[in-house]
Every structure is written in C-alpha cells, then in structure tokens.
Amino acid sequence: MMLTREFDRQMMIDQRQSKASFYMQSTGEEAIACAFHSALREGDMNFPTYRQQGLLVAAGYPLELMMSQVYSNSRDPLRGRQMPVFYSSREYGFFSISGNLATQFVQGVGWAMACALKGTSSIAASWIGDGASNETDFFSALVMASTYRAPVILNIVNNQWAISTSESVARGLAPSFAIRGHGFGIASLRVDGNDFLAVHSVAAWAAERARANMGPTLIEWVTYRAAAHSSSDDPSGYRPADEAQAWPLGDPIERLTTHLLRTGVLDESDVAALRVDVVDEVRVAQIEAQSHGTLKQGPVPSPREIFEDVFKSMPESLASQEREAGY
Amino acid sequence: MVQAIRDAHAVAMERDESVVVFGEDVGYFGGVFRCTQGLQQRFGESRCFDAPITESGIVGAAVGMAAYGLRPCVEIQFADYMYPAYDQIVSEAARLRYRSAGDFSAPLTIRMPVGGGIFGGQTHSQSPEALFTHVAGLTTVIPSNPYDAKGLLIAAIEDDDPVIFLEPKRLYNGPFDGHHDRNLTPWSRHDLSEVPEGYYTVPLGTAARRRSGSDVTVLAYGTMVHVALAAVADTGVDAEVIDLRTLVPLDLTTIIDSVSKTGRCVVVHEATLTSGFGAELAALVQQHAFYYLAAPVERVTGYDTPYPHSQEWAYFPGPERVGKALIRVLET
Numbered sequence: 001m002m003l004t005r006e007f008d009r010q011m012m013i014d015q016r017q018s019k020a021s022f023y024m025q026s027t028g029e030e031a032i033a034c035a036f037h038s039a040l041r042e043g044d045m046n047f048p049t050y051r052q053q054g055l056l057v058a059a060g061y062p063l064e065l066m067m068s069q070v071y072s073n074s075r076d077p078l079r080g081r082q083m084p085v086f087y088s089s090r091e092y093g094f095f096s097i098s099g100n101l102a103t104q105f106v107q108g109v110g111w112a113m114a115c116a117l118k119g120t121s122s123i124a125a126s127w128i129g130d131g132a133s134n135e136t137d138f139f140s141a142l143v144m145a146s147t148y149r150a151p152v153i154l155n156i157v158n159n160q161w162a163i164s165t166s167e168s169v170a171r172g173l174a175p176s177f178a179i180r181g182h183g184f185g186i187a188s189l190r191v192d193g194n195d196f197l198a199v200h201s202v203a204a205w206a207a208e209r210a211r212a213n214m215g216p217t218l219i220e221w222v223t224y225r226a227a228a229h230s231s232s233d234d235p236s237g238y239r240p241a242d243e244a245q246a247w248p249l250g251d252p253i254e255r256l257t258t259h260l261l262r263t264g265v266l267d268e269s270d271v272a273a274l275r276v277d278v279v280d281e282v283r284v285a286q287i288e289a290q291s292h293g294t295l296k297q298g299p300v301p302s303p304r305e306i307f308e309d310v311f312k313s314m315p316e317s318l319a320s321q322e323r324e325a326g327y
Numbered sequence: 328m329v330q331a332i333r334d335a336h337a338v339a340m341e342r343d344e345s346v347v348v349f350g351e352d353v354g355y356f357g358g359v360f361r362c363t364q365g366l367q368q369r370f371g372e373s374r375c376f377d378a379p380i381t382e383s384g385i386v387g388a389a390v391g392m393a394a395y396g397l398r399p400c401v402e403i404q405f406a407d408y409m410y411p412a413y414d415q416i417v418s419e420a421a422r423l424r425y426r427s428a429g430d431f432s433a434p435l436t437i438r439m440p441v442g443g444g445i446f447g448g449q450t451h452s453q454s455p456e457a458l459f460t461h462v463a464g465l466t467t468v469i470p471s472n473p474y475d476a477k478g479l480l481i482a483a484i485e486d487d488d489p490v491i492f493l494e495p496k497r498l499y500n501g502p503f504d505g506h507h508d509r510n511l512t513p514w515s516r517h518d519l520s521e522v523p524e525g526y527y528t529v530p531l532g533t534a535a536r537r538r539s540g541s542d543v544t545v546l547a548y549g550t551m552v553h554v555a556l557a558a559v560a561d562t563g564v565d566a567e568v569i570d571l572r573t574l575v576p577l578d579l580t581t582i583i584d585s586v587s588k589t590g591r592c593v594v595v596h597e598a599t600l601t602s603g604f605g606a607e608l609a610a611l612v613q614q615h616a617f618y619y620l621a622a623p624v625e626r627v628t629g630y631d632t633p634y635p636h637s638q639e640w641a642y643f644p645g646p647e648r649v650g651k652a653l654i655r656v657l658e659t
Contacts, residue, residue, distance in 0.1 A: 045395075047391070077428060077430075078426065078427065078428045079428045081425060081426055081428065082426050086426070088426070088427040088428070088430045088431065089430065090427075090430050090431060095394070095431065096423060096426055096427035096430060096431050098418060098419060098422075098426075100414060100418045100419070103387065103414060103415060103418060103419050104419075105387075106383065106384055106387030106388055106391070106415075107387050107388070107390045107391035107394070107415075107419065108391060109384075109387070109388050109391060110387060110388030110389060110390060110391025110392040110393075110394075110395075110399075111391035111392065111394060111395045112391075113388060113391070113392060114391065114392040114395035114396070114397045115395065117347065117373055117392075117397065118395075118396075118397075124391070136383055136411065137383055137384075137387060137414070137415075139381075140381045140383045140384030140387055141384065141387070143379050143381050143384050144378075144379070144381065144384040144387075144388050147378075147379050309424050309425045309428055309429050310424070310425050310463055310464050311424070311464065311466075311488050312424070312432070312487040312488055315532065315575070315576035316576065316579070317575075317576060317577065317579070
C-alpha cells in the first residue's frame with residue numbers, strides 16, 4: 001500500500017512536469033487492490049479498471065516498467081499505444097485495460113468460464129467502479145456469471161465518486177450496489193474496503209468459493225477516492241476540499257499501521273524505515289525508467305509501431321499504408 | 328449451405344478441443360437456422376451450449392475465453408441483434424492484440440445471418456458489413472455458396488484474430504438470385520454445393536471469379552453474387568463477376584486485374600448506399616485502375632432507408648436494377 005501510494009505520488013509529479021500525458025492515482029483505495037492480490041494464485045487473472053495499479057505493485061511487477069508505460073518511453077511494454085496507467089501483463093495476472101468502462105467486467109466472466117471448461121482451478125476477478133456499474137455490460141456479466149456459475153469474483157469498487165457525480169446518482173433507489181447481485185442469485189457482500197485485513201479475508205473466501213465450484217461472488221468494496229479522478233480533473237468544483245478527512249472509514253494505510261503498532265508486529269522505527277524504503281524504491285525505479293526516456297523529452301517508441309499488432313500478420317492494405325508513411 | 332456451416336463447426340471442433348460454440352438457441356435446439364444442429368449431442372454441453380439473450384454478454388464472454396486461449400465461435404441470431412455487442416467487437420476484440428502489444432489476443436469468430444428477402448422487416452434483414460469493415464483489427468467474411476461457407480468458416484475459426492462471419496440467410500436453402508417470383512433452385516443443382524467431407528479451408532482474403540467476361544466487371548458478395556449472375560444472364564451482357572468472399576482483407580489484385588481488362592465496373596450490395604462498402608470499392612477502383620476506366624463506377628445497392636417489410640422486393644437490388652446498371656455503363 002505504501003509503495004503504491006508513493007508510486008502514485010511520484011507519477012503525479014512527473015505528469016505535472018510533462019513527463020507523462022496523463023495520470024490516475026488510487027489514493028485512499030490502496031487496500032483493495034493490494035490485499036485482494038494476496039488472495040490470488042498464479043494463473044488467476046484480474047480484469048482491472050484504471051485504479052487497480054495496486055494489483056501490479058503487490059504482484060511485484062517491475063516498477064520501472066510501469067513507469068515506462070506511464071512515460072510512453074522507448075521501453076514502454078505497450079509501445080506507446082496506450083494512455084498512461086492502461087497496463088497489461090498476462091504474466092502478472094493483469095488483463096489489458098480498456099478505456100471503455102465495464103466492457104471487461106463480462107470478459108472476466110468469459111475467462112473464468114474458460115478456466116472451468118479447461119478443468120483448471122484458476123479463477124478470474126472482474127473490476128468495476130460504482131459509476132460504471134450502470135453500463136449494460138455490468139448486467140451482462142451478472143447474467144453470464146449466474147447462468148454458468150462462473151468461477152469469478154465480481155468486484156465493485158464504490159469510491160463514492162464517478163468523476164463529479166456522487167455514488168447516489170449511480171445507486172438510485174437501491175440501498176447498496178451489492179444488493180444488485182441478489183436479483184441474479186449471486187452471493188453478494190458489502191465490505192469496508194479501507195480495512196486491509198477485511199479485504200484480504202473476504203477476497204480469500206470468495207476465491208475459495210470460486211475454486212470449489214460454488215460460483216461467482218459479488219463484492220462491493222466501500223472506499224473513498226481521496227484524490228482527483230485523474231490528472232485532468234479538479235474536484236474542488238464539485239465536492240468539499242476536506243471531505244476525504246471527514247470520511248468515516250479513514251485512511252487504509254494509517255489504519256493498518258495503527259493495528260500493526262498496537263499488536264506489536266511493528267514498532268515506530270520499523271514504520272519509519274518502511275517510509276524511507278518505499279521512497280528509495282520508487283526513486284531507483286524512476287531513475288532507471290527515465291534513462292529510457294519520457295514523453296516530452298523522448299525517446300518514445302518509433303512511429304513504425306503504429307502499424308504492428310493490428311493483426312497477427314499485416315495485410316497488404318496496411319503494409320502499403322506503412323510504406324507510404326515512410327517511418 | 329446450412330449443412331456446410333454445421334459441418335465446418337464439427338470439423339473445427341473435432342480437430343481442436345479449444346473450439347467452443349454458443350449463442351441463443353444454439354445448443355439443444357441447434358440454432359433458429361439449424362446451423363449448429365447436432366453439435367451439442369456430438370460434442371457435449373461444455374463444447375456447444377445455449378446462451379441467455381444478451382449479445383454483449385455472449386461476445387464479451389467470448390472475448391475473455393479467446394484471450395484465455397479458447398477459440399469461441401459464437402452466433403448472433405440475426406445481424407440486426409448485433410448492436411448490444413458492438414462495443415465488445417469494436418473496442419475490445421478488434422483492439423486487444425494492438426493495445427496489449429501482443430500480450431493478449433482475441434481469436435474468436437462471430438457468425439451472424441445477414442440480408443433480407445424473408446419478410447423480416449427492419450430487424451431481421453440488415454447487412455451491416457460496413458460497420459465491421461470500417462474497424463481496424465477485424466476480418467470480415469461473407470460466403471456465397473456451401474463450398475466457400477465451409478472452407479471459410481474453418482479458416483475463420485483457425486484465424487488468430489477476430490473474424491466477423493456474415494451468412495446471407497437467403498442463401499441458406501439455395502442460390503437465390505433475386506427472382507423472388509420464381510421457384511428457388513435447391514443447392515443440390517448448383518456446382519458449388521459439392522462440399523467435400525472433412526477438413527479443407529478457403530483462405531481468407533481471396534476473391535473468386537464466378538464468370539469470365541470482357542465488357543464490365545461486377546463486384547459482389549453474398550446473395551448479390553447470384554443476383555449479378557442472373558442480371559448477366561437476363562441482359563446478355565458479357566460481364567465478369569467477382570465474388571469478393573472476404574471484404575477485409577480485400578483481394579485487390581483480382582479486382583484491379585479484372586477492371587483493367589474490362590474497363591468498366593459495377594458494384595452491387597444489398598446494404599444501404601451511403602458509406603456502404605461499395606464506396607470503398609469504387610474508391611479503390613478509381614485509385615488503381617483510373618486510366619482503364621471507360622465509364623464511371625456504378626453502385627447498385629439498397630436504398631438509404633430502413634429495410635421495409637411488405638415492400639421488401641421494391642427495396643431489394645434485384646436482377647432488373649443490376650441489369651439496368653450493366654447496360655448503363657456500357658452505353659457510357
């Protein structure tokens with residue numbers, strides 16, 4: 001969690017310095033992705049939204065590669081084709097992020113169905129926000145998961161804000177987002193997403209259910225988006241500046257730290273050392289990533305990359321466009 | 328042609344156990360057009376199964392399955408019902424390889440019946456091919472006969488990228504040539520109804536010359552291939568009829584070779600005129616064969632209206648309209 005927050009902090013600064021075109025922080029929501037990761041096994045697949053970078057950080061994906069993606073530099077694993085934070089890593093169980101909301105919620109169900117059809121005990125986890133849970137693909141996913149009892153965990157991260165509209169706009173007359181699952185016969189929970197230990201235990205329970213062929217679980221993680229929606233957003237126009245401080249569920253890092261101090265797992269010097277460590281780790285990765293370029297100063301991927309990977313083998317019509325472009 | 332499509336599924340499923348087939352009414356019943364009949368009995372419910380009525384759910388799940396490593400071949404009951412799945416096709420299946428730099432891909436086939444002529448009105452008659460050909464990353468296929476339907480469908484399922492497989496529903500039971508007032512000739516009396524048993528493919532991206540001729544080239548696909556041949560027979564024009572078979576990737580060489588020879592070109596499709604695939608064909612022909620052209624490229628298409636119900640034969644670009652266009656370009 002601390003590493004994810006420090007990573008976000010540094011990337012946001014870099015975006016302001018034009019090293020990246022765009023950035024999205026997960027401030028205040030780190031517990032969900034980081035604790036959820038610990039419930040997964042190798043071979044499981046997340047279908048994340050743009051605010052689950054904690055899954056990759058917790059999985060140990062190289063920070064310098066995440067940064068290279070954010071900088072769109074010459075080492076960007078996605079070759080400059082995707083906006084910052086739209087990571088992809090099959091190896092680390094992180095499905096390629098789409099910018100169209102909710103589309104991946106149902107793809108996760110399909111992946112889970114494939115796991116079951118192949119007879120493996122692997123599972124999938126779909127992710128969506130409170131706002132996007134009104135897209136038709138959300139409901140398509142619930143239908144498919146319910147009909148086929150897919151081994152999937154359907155995660156709704158309710159961070160209270162869909163850019164500028166509060167969760168009540170998305171929720172309507174329903175008392176919660178979790179309750180939607182009941183109409184589909186899907187086991188559904190509403191969980192304090194800022195409690196790291198709660199997230200871990202609920203995620204582990206849902207994963208166990210899925211692996212035991214007991215079907216899908218829908219989980220509404222209640223949290224608060226403490227930062228702006230993105231680097232292009234200024235929340236002061238639609239919510240009080242101090243609302244995050246008034247949020248009753250508190251900050252997930254502070255809560256876990258307090259717990260670990262009170263239970264004697266850590267002492268103050270351990271916590272201080274951790275704070276220094278995460279800053280160092282991010283700085284080292286940043287130096288490494290920037291040695292391969294940033295968006296403004298380059299080097300960035302070659303324009304030739306525009307034409308690759310549209311199809312497995314390039315059709316002549318595209319090859320002629322590439323020749324004409326002359327890159 | 329229904330049997331050929333069924334057979335293609337069976338061959339693909341037999342050869343590769345990662346091929347799974349699903350869609351509305353596809354499993355137990357075998358599809359409303361019977362194209363998947365017998366597959367569930369033969370391969371079991373894990374390989375061929377019914378889906379709830381959610382096109383975005385069907386295609387969305389198929390994208391996830393394909394990314395995992397399966398080869399789903401899904402049916403949209405009518406192309407007209409495709410729109411709830413369009414986001415999944417355009418924003419997801421078509422772009423997954425590109426946006427993940429090859430980390431993930433979506434080798435799925437999406438079958439859907441297209442075209443009118445069954446009194447299906449505006450919701451069972453559409454030809455939305457241009458909505459797919461306009462999208463980078465999609466392959467769009469449309470067979471005109473049983474032999475091609477089987478070979479192209481096997482090739483589509485084996486392809487490593489998403490393929491849109493459009494089935495002209497008016498051809499399911501015979502080579503319909505637009506003469507709706509005459510009895511339909513069954514496929515059994517047609518040359519291309521001879522479908523070999525077992526495995527073969529028709530490569531994606533290759534057109535076929537259905538008739539050689541010297542005076543004008545007709546570019547057509549699906550049902551319109553037979554309509555064009557009927558128009559040629561009715562008018563006696565010595566036309567060369569090219570069956571495109573695959574719209575993307577397009578066999579431009581065959582098209583340009585033919586137009587360069589004949590010097591005239593008529594493009595025929597059932598879909599609406601404006602921004603239809605015919606516009607792309609006309610642009611390519613003038614770009615690559617301009618100095619061979621003796622007349623402007625003509626387009627004969629459906630009108631820019633929704634597909635009407637009782638007036639469908641007034642809407643359908645039948646052999647008479649195609650014939651008039653053939654004569655018009657020869658008189659220019």
